[in-house]
Amino acid sequence: MALFRIALFISLAVFSTSVRAAEPPQGDNWDSIKLLPDWAGAWGDYDWETGRLRGGEVPNKIPFNAAAQAKVDAYRKLAAAGGDVTYRTQNCIPGGFAGTMGGPEAFLEFLFTPGRVTITSESGLIRRIYTDGRKMPAEPDESFHGYSVGHWEGGTLVVETAGLDRNNDLPANIPAGKGLHVAERIFLTDQDMLQIDSVIEAPATLTAPYRVTKHFLRHRNYTMNEVNCSQNNRDVDKSGRQIFDLTPPDDLPPPPKE
Amino acid sequence: MNRNIWRGTIVACGLLISLLVSARLASAHHSYAMFDRTKAVTVSGTVAKYDLRNPHMFLWVYVKNPSTGKQEVYAFEGGSRNMLERQGWNNHTFAEGEKLTITYNPLKDGRTGGYLVKAVKADGSVIGGDPAAGPGDGTIPGVSGAAAQAEQEAAEKTKRQEKK
Numbered sequence: 464m465a466l467f468r469i470a471l472f473i474s475l476a477v478f479s480t481s482v483r484a485a486e487p488p489q490g491d492n493w494d495s496i497k498l499l500p501d502w503a504g505a506w507g508d509y510d511w512e513t514g515r516l517r518g519g520e521v522p523n524k525i526p527f528n529a530a531a532q533a534k535v536d537a538y539r540k541l542a543a544a545g546g547d548v549t550y551r552t553q554n555c556i557p558g559g560f561a562g563t564m565g566g567p568e569a570f571l572e573f574l575f576t577p578g579r580v581t582i583t584s585e586s587g588l589i590r591r592i593y594t595d596g597r598k599m600p601a602e603p604d605e606s607f608h609g610y611s612v613g614h615w616e617g618g619t620l621v622v623e624t625a626g627l628d629r630n631n632d633l634p635a636n637i638p639a640g641k642g643l644h645v646a647e648r649i650f651l652t653d654q655d656m657l658q659i660d661s662v663i664e665a666p667a668t669l670t671a672p673y674r675v676t677k678h679f680l681r682h683r684n685y686t687m688n689e690v691n692c693s694q695n696n697r698d699v700d701k702s703g704r705q706i707f708d709l710t711p712p713d714d715l716p717p718p719p720k721e
Numbered sequence: 722m723n724r725n726i727w728r729g730t731i732v733a734c735g736l737l738i739s740l741l742v743s744a745r746l747a748s749a750h751h752s753y754a755m756f757d758r759t760k761a762v763t764v765s766g767t768v769a770k771y772d773l774r775n776p777h778m779f780l781w782v783y784v785k786n787p788s789t790g791k792q793e794v795y796a797f798e799g800g801s802r803n804m805l806e807r808q809g810w811n812n813h814t815f816a817e818g819e820k821l822t823i824t825y826n827p828l829k830d831g832r833t834g835g836y837l838v839k840a841v842k843a844d845g846s847v848i849g850g851d852p853a854a855g856p857g858d859g860t861i862p863g864v865s866g867a868a869a870q871a872e873q874e875a876a877e878k879t880k881r882q883e884k885k
Contacts, residue, residue, distance in 0.1 A: 542754055568801045585803055688803035695774040697798075707755050709796045709832055711781060715769045716817060718783045718792030 487617050490594055492577050500618040500650075502573040505687055506657055506679035508565035517656075517678035526671040531637055538636070552632075554703045555692035557607040560588055561631055561645050561663045565677055568690050580613060580620060585688050592622050599625055607631060609645070619650040633668065640667025655681035756826040756836045758855025765822045766795060771815040775802050780815060780837060782823060796834035797825055800851040814848060815840070826855050 488498035510517050527535060564571060569586040578595030582588075592611040603610035603626025610626040627643040644664045652658045657679040662672050697708040766784035778799035783792040799805060815821070820843050825835040839849030 568804050570803075688806060690775050690801045690803055692776045694776070695772060695779065696776055697779070698776070705755070707798075707828065707832075709834055711794050711796070712770055712772070715781060715794065718769075718794075719767045719818075 487615050489596070489615050490575055490577065490580070491596075496575045496577065499575060499615065502575075502651075502657065504681045504683035505570040505572050505685035506565075506681055507570045508677050508679045509567040510680070517680060525633060525673055526669050527637070528668060528670050531640075531668040534637060552692065553696070553698045553705060555696065556630065557586075557588065560584075560590065560608070561627070561633060561639060561643060561661070561665075564588070564659065565679060570682065570685060570687060571679065572687055583687070586690050590624075592620070594620075599623060602626075605629065609643075619648055622647040622649065629667070633663070633665065633673070637668065639663075639665040642666045652678070655683075657681070753826075753836065755828055755830070756855075757829050758826045758836065760827060761824050761838050761855070762827045762835070763822060763824045764795065765820070767792075768815050768817055768819045768821060769794065770817065773802050773805065773810065773812055773814070777801060778805055778810075778837075780823075780840070782821065784833070793833050795823075797823060797837040798835070799837045799854075805851065810848070819843070 488495040490496045490499050508517050564582075564584060569584045569588075571582055571584050574581040574583065578593065580592040580594055582590040582592065588608060590608045590611060592613040594613050594615065596614075597612060599612050600610060605626055605628045607628045607630075609624040609628075609631075611622055611624040613620055613622040615621070622645075624645045624647070625643075627639070627645070629641045629643070630638045631643055633639050642665065646662045646664075648660045650658055659677045659679070661675045661677075663669070663675065664672050698705060700706045700708070764782075764784045766782040768780065769783050770779075770781040772779040772781070778801070780797040780799065782795045782797065784795050785791070786793050822841040824838040824840075826838060827835040836854055837849075837851060838854040839847050841847050
């Protein structure tokens, strides 16, 4: 009996080790990171040759609930009448990332360190995705980047993000509200093409999950830049309402004499 | 082929690319409702200051008022610094004192300035390519966002009324 138990223990130990060995690398140490796919360089989803987002436009049909749709309609009516349609981003409030990462202004980069993938954007967004096996906290504090946990399924990074600030914008400049949750699958479709499939759930705003797919081209030797909204923002007044401040700079040279 | 024909071809290609790119997607920092992006106006002037910063490039230009003979300051807004740098712009794209012919989407409130569509230098070279600029042919770039959609619809409504 004792021999049988020892044999069983050894068998289970060998089986367990073999299962672990078959698990895809999780990037939990530098040796494991070497086995992850190469995502070096900067990634942009805007195609300058066609003037369109790669793989098609972000779909405009968003399953808003009645209250959110009413806000969209009121906003559109105000804009059509020439009213104040200040974007919250004009006041340098982060635009969020739910389905909107990228765009013509903001390239992305992916940084691998043990137990973590960090996504930085030229827009200033920094996302930390913990791949060290931790679970999502029950009630993460709200922030614009949220709390992200992830794991690798072969060459695909699977990410879940919660704890997102309720003022995160959905793609129609509408705040998502409380309970925003984003699930992403990020993977290479070609050597230099990355795809991000997002499923956005926003129970305060949407009647159904909103699915967005984006494609990013690699720019391997690009030097990341920045889009700091507060550097020379002439688009809002002191109260934050939309204006177009044409006060000339103090250091303008005198006009030409001719 | 002589140099003038080559120069003309290069300028035409630059203009075509600028128009193709400009007819699409805008950045998201603000609504463009203050500009009439269905129209394009052209003026000539002298660069007072070129400010390639975020969230938008500004080009300040002295333009002589033909009625008063006075030099007036015009302000032209463009895209973000990194967006323009991706299309070849840098800190030396324009120089103080340089003569330019500028096409822009005018401000609806009548102030002097607007959204830069393109600038033509004295040697004929064309600087443009901001996707938010309207080409001036009655259309405006397709954008996401409720305000932008409303702007598009308002422009189409105006066009329909003008046809009647």
